[in-house]
Amino acid sequence: MVEETPWQQALRYANRANPYPFYEELRKTPVARQPDGTYVVSTYREIVALLHDPRVSSDPKKCPAPGAARTQGSGEPAAEPIRQVLTEPNIIISDPPEHDRDRRAMMPHFVGPPPAPRWISDLEPEIRRIVGGLLDAMQGKSRIDAVDAFAYPLPVTVICKVLGVPLEDEPRFHRWIETALDALDFGPEAASEEIQSRQAEGRQAVQEFGRFAAELLDGYARQPGPGMLSALMNADGQDARMSKGVLASNALLLIFAGHETTVNLIAHSVLTLLRHPDALEQLRRRPELIVPGVEELLRFESSVQFWHTRSALEDIDIAGTTIPKGAPIFLVYGSANRDPERFTHPDTLDLERRDNQHLGFSQGIHFCFGAPLARLEVQVAVGEFVRRVRGPRLVEDPPPYRHNQIFRGPRHVLVDIDGISA
Amino acid sequence: MRIVVDLNRCQGYGQCVYLAHEVFRLSGQEALTYEPNPDEEQRLHVERAAAACPVQAIVLDRLDGTEGSTTP
DSSP states (O other), rough: EEEEEHHHHHHHHGGGGGHHHHHHTTTTSSSSTTTTTTEOSSSSHHHHHHHHHHHHOOOGGGSSSSHHTTTTTOOOBBOOOOOHHHHHOOOOGGTTTHHHHHHHHHHHHOOOTTTTTOOOHHHHHHHHHHHHHHTTTTTTOOOEEEEIITTTHHHHHHHHHTTTGGGHHHHHHHHHHHHHHHHHSGGGGGHHHHHTTHHHHHHHHHHHHHHHHHHHHHHHSSSOSSSSSHHHHHHOSSSSSOOHHHHHHHHHHHHHTTHHHHHHHHHHHHHHHHHHHHHHHHHHHGGHHHHHHHHHHHHHOOSSSOOEEEEEOEEEEEEEEEEOOOOOEEEEEEHHHTTTTTTTTTTSSOOTTTSOOOTTTTTGSSTTTTTTHHHHHHHHHHHHHHEEEESSEESSSSSOOOSSSOOOOOOOOOEEEEEOOO | OOOOEEETOOOOOOHHHHOTTTTEEEEEEEEEEEEOOOGGHHHHHHHHHHHHHOOOOOOOOOETTTSSOOOO
């Protein structure tokens, strides 16, 4: 058996809780060709350069699927039901000019009509109410799961409200998302019987999720309702209306990305602060540090570890390597955010870190659409957790992780507590 | 309080506009305009905006007279 590359090792489930030593190894070759023909970029400078390079496409249709590259080498097939099933583009997998047109059409419905984009900040009281309720519900308990009882319910409730997705449908789309995420694998375990056996279910889950989004939009076409999806479905005027298929694909993206990443960020924030008692104490004394603190948490444990749909439209010379036209490119944000060439003592948590230009939300034209909402949710949630939860202690370290490599996060974070303050 | 935005760094991500809409505005697709001397009551919003800037282009004055882009 050939020795595995640092990237392949980083992707192994056993290393999910701590991929960082493998990223460190990976950064010794900033642009590293993998056996399956994928070019993995792990250093901050090179990733930022490629994020702003028009020769890099995000559209998977312009790139041979990793499966095609597989035939050239000894790499294992990536298991990727989403790429196989999602036939219509959305903004995260499209290029200009379609990307720009669709993102521009969506933006006003997310942040409110210009020139007063106050939609997000007006959500703060509601977010505080939800967070308060979740913490109140922990009264009288000595052990809580910071994922199920805290990190998950807030973002899912908020995104349903923002988009106009009935909260009672949550168990259905939660199951579809879990099923699809568990079937997605880019590492050496993709070929395993276990992962391969999840492929059919994963594809079916994405299909059902897509139908759900389309039906929701149909409903809003007949009868407009609250939230962004209805507004998009019924938009007219100068915003070019998206085709229904594209809109459904974007709806699926917004429902999924609108909470999944925030769940992982809140869970990782709690976990990270409990691992760093000094930082926790610092935040207790100086609550205002939650603002730069969340930026540091975004850097320290990025919710999107890498992105997998990019490819080279032309030969690209970078860091002494030529990425050939058509080659898949993975940009590893999680590694860039720990790059010592960019961040002093990158493995140290510093809530007051200066010049923290992290890639937790990426950069360039695909910069996270929901970043303002995510920041607000996490600042309120983590700030209130720190303020109100007395004597929190990790029960298990590392905690069990979810399978997915891109959307990396703990499945549970069990915490023993002494009580909940008012 | 006093703020300065390095408009050479600004790339029009608009994050500041969502977080401190009384202070920052996008005119057209990407040109940023802002109030250089906002009221003190805007401080939390401005600090959030400065921390959120993807290219760290917002500099605000600090109570102790030094300058910093992300911390109060």
